[in-house]
Amino acid sequence: MSEASPTRSNLILLKDERRAMQEGYVFLDEKCLLLAAAMLAEVRRHETLALAFDHARRRAEQALAAALARHGLDGLSVYPPLAGAGIEVDIGRTALLGVPLRRVEARPTSVQAPPAVFPSPEAEACRAAFVALAATAACLAAVAGNLARLLHEYRRTVRRACALHDVVLPELDRDLADIDSHLDELERDEALWVHFARRD
Numbered sequence: 001m002s003e004a005s006p007t008r009s010n011l012i013l014l015k016d017e018r019r020a021m022q023e024g025y026v027f028l029d030e031k032c033l034l035l036a037a038a039m040l041a042e043v044r045r046h047e048t049l050a051l052a053f054d055h056a057r058r059r060a061e062q063a064l065a066a067a068l069a070r071h072g073l074d075g076l077s078v079y080p081p082l083a084g085a086g087i088e089v090d091i092g093r094t095a096l097l098g099v100p101l102r103r104v105e106a107r108p109t110s111v112q113a114p115p116a117v118f119p120s121p122e123a124e125a126c127r128a129a130f131v132a133l134a135a136t137a138a139c140l141a142a143v144a145g146n147l148a149r150l151l152h153e154y155r156r157t158v159r160r161a162c163a164l165h166d167v168v169l170p171e172l173d174r175d176l177a178d179i180d181s182h183l184d185e186l187e188r189d190e191a192l193w194v195h196f197a198r199r200d
Contacts, residue, residue: 006182014179018172021164028161031097035154038096042147049140056136060129067126071118079123080114086131089138099153104142106135 067076092103108131116123 006179008183011176011179011183014172014176018169018176021168021172025161025164025169028157028164031157032154032161034097035099035150035157038099038101039147039150039154042143042150046140046143046147049136049143053133053136053140056129056133060126060133063122063126063129066122067120070120070122075118076123076126079127080116082109082113082127082131083111086111086127087135087138091142096150097153099149101146101149102142104139106138108132108135 067079071079086109087106088109090105092105094101094103108128113127
């Protein structure tokens with residue numbers, strides 16, 4: 001039972017506290033639903049981007065094999081690279097219930113590489129394929145990060161909701177019942193005392 005003395009004022013305070021805890025539980029429950037819906041949307045985006053990444057990876061592997069067949073490993077290793085990764089990345093920042101979310105748009109840059117001594121269409125195709133792979137990977141990484149943050153917040157919210165539902169609210173209900181029972185006993189004792197006092 002609660003350490004508070006069984007008085008009407010403490011009963012009212014406990015009822016107010018229980019009402020607040022119930023509202024907190026309802027809020028956390030709704031938050032779980034919103035986070036779950038956001039995770040499902042991110043999972044669908046992840047599946048789409050994962051397929052695109054797999055397709056881009058296969059194209060890059062084929063292009064690399066063709067370029068290696070044309071130039072060999074030594075020739076391809078000295079082929080002039082693009083400045084940076086060869087992609088431009090735009091990052092959009094939003095938030096859902098305090099969880100930061102990122103939307104990444106990546107595209108090839110217009111930067112030209114230095115001219116090659118022995119240029120070939122195979123090496124150019126290999127470069128373009130790996131630029132496309134890097135762009136897809138950047139978008140996929142942002143979605144994977146979103147999923148990780150949403151899952152972390154979802155698990156934390158579920159733990160809090162369960163603590164309220166399974167621990168805090170039952171304890172408050174028990175305290176309320178105990179105080180209510182004690183108050184009933186006090187009222188009965190007082191009624192008996194008044195009754196016997198009148199008889200005397």
